[in-house]
Amino acid sequence: xxxxxxxxxxETALLSFGMSGRVFHAPFIQLHPGFNLRGSWERSNKKIxxxxxxxxxxDSMEAVLADPSIELVIVNTPIYSHFEYxxxxxxxxxxxxxxxxxxxxxxxxxxxxxxxxxxxxxIIVYQNRRWDSDFLTLKKVHESGVLGEIVEAxxxxxxxxxxxxxKRHKEDAGPGAGIVTDLGPHLIDQALHLFGKPxxxxxxxxxxxxxxxxxxxxxxxxxxxxxxxxxxSGYYFKEPIPAFQLHGTxxxxxxxxxxxxxxxLDKGLVPMGENWGVDAPVEFGxxxxxxxxxxxxxxxxGEYMAFYENVFQxxxxxxxxxxxxxxxxxxxxxxxxxxxxxxxQAVIPF
Numbered sequence: 494x495x496x497x498x499x500x501x502x503x504e505t506a507l508l509s510f511g512m513s514g515r516v517f518h519a520p521f522i523q524l525h526p527g528f529n530l531r532g533s534w535e536r537s538n539k540k541i542x543x544x545x546x547x548x549x550x551x552d553s554m555e556a557v558l559a560d561p562s563i564e565l566v567i568v569n570t571p572i573y574s575h576f577e578y579x580x581x582x583x584x585x586x587x588x589x590x591x592x593x594x595x596x597x598x599x600x601x602x603x604x605x606x607x608x609x610x611x612x613x614x615x616i617i618v619y620q621n622r623r624w625d626s627d628f629l630t631l632k633k634v635h636e637s638g639v640l641g642e643i644v645e646a647x648x649x650x651x652x653x654x655x656x657x658x659x660k661r662h663k664e665d666a667g668p669g670a671g672i673v674t675d676l677g678p679h680l681i682d683q684a685l686h687l688f689g690k691p692x693x694x695x696x697x698x699x700x701x702x703x704x705x706x707x708x709x710x711x712x713x714x715x716x717x718x719x720x721x722x723x724x725x726s727g728y729y730f731k732e733p734i735p736a737f738q739l740h741g742t743x744x745x746x747x748x749x750x751x752x753x754x755x756x757x758l759d760k761g762l763v764p765m766g767e768n769w770g771v772d773a774p775v776e777f778g779x780x781x782x783x784x785x786x787x788x789x790x791x792x793x794x795g796e797y798m799a800f801y802e803n804v805f806q807x808x809x810x811x812x813x814x815x816x817x818x819x820x821x822x823x824x825x826x827x828x829x830x831x832x833x834x835x836x837x838q839a840v841i842p843f
Contacts, residue, residue, distance in 0.1 A: 500809055502526065505565040506557045507533035508578055510541045510550075513569045513592060516758040517621060519545065521798050522567075524765060527805035531563055554578060558585035565808065568592065569619070571662040572669030576601040579616065583608050588615045588808055593678035594828065595821030597668040602825040606818035615807055617814045618821040619800065622679040623686060625752035626772045626795030631737045633793055635687060639782055640741030647723040647738040648683060650676045650750070651730035655702055664707060671707035672726055673698060673828055680724040681824045682816075684715055688722060690823060691715035695840045696831035701729060713831050716840070737778075748778035752795045770795030 505522050507514045510533040522528045523545060532549030533541045534557050539550040551557045557566065558581060566582040568575055568591045576596045582589045589609070595618050596602045609616035622628060634640065657664045663675065693716040698708045710727035736750030751772050758764060772792030781787040799815075806812035830841045 500527075502529040503564050503805065503808055504529050504531045504562045505567065506531045506551070506560070506563045507541075507567045507569060508554060508557065509533065509569045510535055510544075511569075512759075514541075514567070515544070516755065517619070517797070518567050518569060520758060520764050521801045524763065525798065525801050525805060527809065528565075528801065531560070532557075554581065558582060558587065564588060565590065565804070567619075571660075572674055573597060573662065573667060575669075576605060579605055580608060583612050583614050583616065586612065586614070588617075590617045590619050590804060591821070592619045593682070593824070594669065594674040595678070595818070595825055597674070599822060599825045599829045602818070602822040606822060609818060615814060616818040616821075617804055617807065618682075618816040618818065618824075620678070620682045620816045620820070621797050621800055622683060623816070624796050624799050625750075625754070626770055626792045627737060627748050627751050627776075627778075628683055629793035629795065630772075630778055630790060631739065631746065631748055632687060634746045634778070634780065634790060635739060639743065639780070640739055640746060641743030643688075643720055643739055643741045645721055645723075645738075645740040646684070646688070647725070647735075648680045649724075649730075649734060649736045650680055650726040651734065651736070652726075652728050653731045654728045657702060657705060664705070666706040672709050672728070673711050673831060676726045677711060677713070677724070677828060677831075678824050680726065681713070681827045682820065684722050684724060685820070685823055685827070688715070688717060688720060691717050691722070691827075691843050693840050694827060694830040694834055694843050696834040698831065698835045701727065711831070713827070715827070744780065744782035746778055746780045746790070749776050751776035751792070754795050754797055764798060770797075 522530045535550045541548050566587045568579045572594050579589050579591050695714045697712045699710040701710045713724040715722040735747040737748040739746045777789040780790045803815040807814045834841045
């Protein structure tokens with residue numbers, strides 16, 4: 494899993510130790526021998542020192558950035574703060590990993606990438622869903638060419654949760670709020686990763702929950718010369734439908750959303766071992782190619798650690814980031830185009 498080295502570990506700090514810090518970041522930083530989890534900014538509840546003895550609970554972001562030992566800062570705070578906090582970290586001489594959505598708009602994304610280049614620091618976007626078992630399986634099937642030329646793809650990130658989140662930054666109307674910037678970046682990044690940039694975009698964005706102030710249902714269409722990609726997410730999907738569909742000139746592949754990593758991490762399981770990220774056979778995708786019978790495709794092993802291994806290789810050995818800031822810019826351009834499409838009720842050239 495790792496390339497072991499005697500090189501000094503990357504001293505790393507989080508800007509939040511809520512759900513994302515506890516589930517998606519700290520376990521991997523702690524486990525990877527190329528990193529040392531230095532601590533986290535914790536505004537009120539001081540939890541990281543109990544969870545990870547030897548770490549520090551910083552009282553402010555300024556205290557994190559003033560610590561000369563810290564080399565990498567994880568910006569895992571609410572979306573509206575990403576630009577401000579990532580900018581401050583870069584100016585303090587730190588490399589930065591920024592969660593999705595990268596920023597609130599394209600202009601902020603471009604400014605962050607430009608600043609990182611100016612101060613000669615790496616800025617990397619945390620798009621862990623590229624390493625979900627279901628998406629890795631879809632990617633393998635797509636790259637195999639067994640489906641021929643893809644003419645239609647459909648990605649869903651659906652939930653049944655009509656209650657509004659107690660996290661006000663997700664529900665109060667304002668920059669970065671709503672499902673388009675919450676779940677949208679997962680689907681958008683996966684689509685761009687597989688198919689590249691589209692030529693045109695159309696979006697249908699709606700408010701469906703009683704009393705909601707933010708968009709909570711979206712359908713975004715990405716148009717390519719010979720392909721259409723449909724991205725959809727909402728909170729009123731009681732019965733699960735395929736999360737991934739690929740339809741090509743030679744056949745189709747459909748797959749449920751089944752990656753276990755988030756669930757297991759939330760239970761406190763350590764992300765390692767031969768069974769980590771392994772999909773249950775009942776969740777295997779269905780492949781049906783012209784001239785043959787439908788067959789189940791064993792899922793690829795999900796592995797979020799691959800993201801942090803790439804960060805390590807990037808900071809220590811100059812490897813290209815798997816999700817560079819430029820990918821964050823591309824995703825934000827799609828989101829901006831989606832809102833422009835809503836406003837104009839039109840297909841938007843990309």
